Amino acid sequence: MTRMVEFTDTEFMIAQGARLLEDGKTFFVGWGIPQVVAILGQKLYVPNVIQLFEFGAIGPQSVLPFVRGTMGGPQNTYRSLQWLNMNWAFAYSAAGYMDYGMLGALQIDPYGNINSTFLGGTYRTPKRRFAGSGGGNQVASHCWKTIIVIRHEGRRFVPKVDFLTSPGYLTGPGAREKAGLPAGTGPYRVVTSRGLFGFDDETKRMTLLAVLRGLDPGEVV
């Protein structure tokens, strides 16, 4: 007999994200769910992953309890290799030392462009205002492969984001390089509560890689 375990959408996303971490690699971890993914991943699968946080913690081994919403507290600064500041943290990513970046998002478009700034209305008079980039723009610009963790809701997958906070492939193949962003970088995976997406090498558009068991692709795309 098999044992049934219930899980929430968020828990599923976190578990999926944690499985994407590659041991012995460097991860630039964004605020929120990515922090939880990184902690879970390091504890379950990838002890030698080097986490990096924009507030200057290089290679911490975060401890629980992790206080929701905090960043830079002793828990996720614990046992770092090095404590620095933000300009140094982004130097590591800008110079190419960060293999992966992991970010949450409000909206995402087919090219993996992320909005975390506002929804609806205009920049000056938005319907709803959110946190904005934080360091997400730098993470998405500098890291070799960016993993985006986002709830699977139709309104979050849009043809065009209301505000392009952090760059995906912009308008398509070659657009990042043309804009001056570091060559060979860009979105790698999109982890949702229902499935896993990648990006087509040719078109740079999002493609479905896997769906949550029990769902059929039609319910995901």
Next chain:
Amino acid sequence: MTRMVEFTDTEFMIAQGARLLEDGKTFFVGWGIPQVVAILGQKLYVPNVIQLFEFGAIGPQSVLPFVRGTMGGPQNTYRSLQWLNMNWAFAYSAAGYMDYGMLGALQIDPYGNINSTFLGGTYRTPKRRFAGSGGGNQVASHCWKTIIVIRHEGRRFVPKVDFLTSPGYLTGPGAREKAGLPAGTGPYRVVTSRGLFGFDDETKRMTLLAVLRGLDPGEVV
């Protein structure tokens, strides 16, 4: 009766330089004789002077014996307020925090332009090659008032330096600003083994301020 004390030209320069230090001000100290001047001045006249060295020592209180030719050893790093690195040291001066800079020189012209790179011949095939700028170019560019300590020998006072290592007033009034150097900076005093020179506010050319007692101006200019 008065007691006779003999002194060398160098000792006289050092003593003169030490008297120019202003207490409660910041001094960016160059390599060589300026280091000795700073140590003497702090011990004799200006306990609250803040010395800064390009190797990252902020506000040290150097101790003797001072090892000739060394820079960055424990002696002139001792009891600093802060230990940093070179990029930070030059940030202090670039942002305007260094009131005075003190430098040695091989050659100086009437506008206080300094050569410490080579004498004779060309840059590629010099007759004699010396240390070059070190951090002297930054000190002369950033500090509000630059004090130059130089032996009083005719071949050192020239109409045109063989190589402009560290900027004085360049070609005259307004030239520093035109070149993009921080406004309101420039050479302030030239201390030699025979006299003390300043710079004319109008012409920006060197002018004699005082001579060693016992000499007449003719022997100095």
Next chain:
Amino acid sequence: MKIRKEGEIEYRFEHPDDFRNFVRDKRSRKPEPKLRSAKEAVSRFVSDGDYLVYDFSSLTRGPQSLIREVIRQRRKDLWIGAEFTLHESALLTGAGCVTRIDVGFLGYGGYIGQAVCEGKVRVYDWTNGGLALRMLAGARGVPFLPTRDLLGSDNMAVSAAKVIEDPYTGLPLAAVPALNPDVAFLHVHQADIFGDARIFGTNLFALEAAMASHRVIVSAEEIVDPEEFRKDPMRTTIPYFLVDAVVHAPFGAYPGAMPARYEIDLPHIDILNGIQTEEQMQKYLQETVYSVADHEEFLDKRVGAAKMRELRGKATIIEGYR
């Protein structure tokens, strides 16, 4: 003139020579006692219309007691630049102190989001990396610094960042203008009466902000002997000649955490997160700021010895914070 306009966009910018002149003429290098009450420090060094920056956040090592003092003194028309402006922006907006915010990361709770939507406060998105780099430019005395991010994003369009061409490769680069704030708040673990200061753990841009700002107010959990700094120069975060006032502020980061000193007060943070309406905001400000004379009375009457003991006890991660 320290505020520039480019169409819709306003940004703080000062010619590097103007900032240098201020540093030469108005910043003392003398080791003078600078211990002040928060009231004196804020009234003397924070004026209406000032551009204010601070290091870290309302959750971690933020200068919360100084921010409450700014609210208490009802400063107006402040412009804040903050990598992480969490509850600070909400409280300062609710108190009518702030009209413009450069971010960074804008949070939390419904109140500040609503205020932005209603146009009560204008936000300019520079991103965290952009603000950190602007501060570094201000500290290095250069009018701009280049970077390989911001490019291709809408943050370029809503900030005054510009695309320039690299003279060596022809690559497009983003240039961000130097930032030289009127005043910086830094809450630190230890300071002496002259202003030498130590932060344990990471910081966002503490030294950059101290060098780049016209005035610097340090609030410290602990006041130590100046000799301590000269004995251990590697641990000095800020030397005294960058500091204008030192405020002794135990629990100065409350309700946030001070690493290795006390933990975050989560129930209090939940109250802050819950603030949605003007009424809730004014009630909170009345209780925690207006109704107490100063930080000492706040700790005494609104926090209490038992709570402080509890939070100190929860700060069990000490390793490395020294």
Next chain:
Amino acid sequence: MKIRKEGEIEYRFEHPDDFRNFVRDKRSRKPEPKLRSAKEAVSRFVSDGDYLVYDFSSLTRGPQSLIREVIRQRRKDLWIGAEFTLHESALLTGAGCVTRIDVGFLGYGGYIGQAVCEGKVRVYDWTNGGLALRMLAGARGVPFLPTRDLLGSDNMAVSAAKVIEDPYTGLPLAAVPALNPDVAFLHVHQADIFGDARIFGTNLFALEAAMASHRVIVSAEEIVDPEEFRKDPMRTTIPYFLVDAVVHAPFGAYPGAMPARYEIDLPHIDILNGIQTEEQMQKYLQETVYSVADHEEFLDKRVGAAKMRELRGKATIIEGYR
């Protein structure tokens, strides 16, 4: 192609994307034991024609044992970038290892000056600030950084620094190109077998050089437990994933000083300062480098336990170096 020519001027420059690709493909992030002999480390990571940088000088905390090993292995056509290249440049030139030197501060003694005059070695004057900024650009992944010095000086004419116009003020600024050396030598107080390293006291551009270089060799006075670093992250100068080899080298800075460990050997320095002729140079190299197999034999046969004891005893300034 990492060497650019502009008329008379040659300079080391690598497109930031090329350096990033190297960092992605060739630099391991895994915590692997990297303890090597100087012989292994130099033979594996230093090739003829390489661009080499090192932190500090032959008088203070310079990687002298590694430089002697480079001479022993008779590397050719090296290009060195050094803020303070004191006796190193003379010895490397005398040994025929170096053809180009970016300075900085070139010294000392008659030998190197003569070598420059005779065209044995080409010098490019970038100034100390210019080299430090080039290294910072290399570490920050930007192709250039701007500065308000070099301007108006002849250093602009003999280096590849360029005048650019600031997009915010129109000010002329000097731009210096990023520097991404092939290899960096760092002599440190403590390291672990993975490469985590600590320098006590000031440094010139240790972290910049470690981030900006393709390969990094750390030589350490002392090898410590890796746990030491995680217990005290504020004291880490270089994290292990920036380091390719760790060499245990007690007295590795000899004849220079290692702050708080041993003092400079002045009689030996006077011998170095006295080297004027080719004959004197070759005699010195024979005695101190070629005639000994490695650093251990050098210390044993050419320095001796008594001298080392004496120099350790002279290092009386300990305060702050921890």
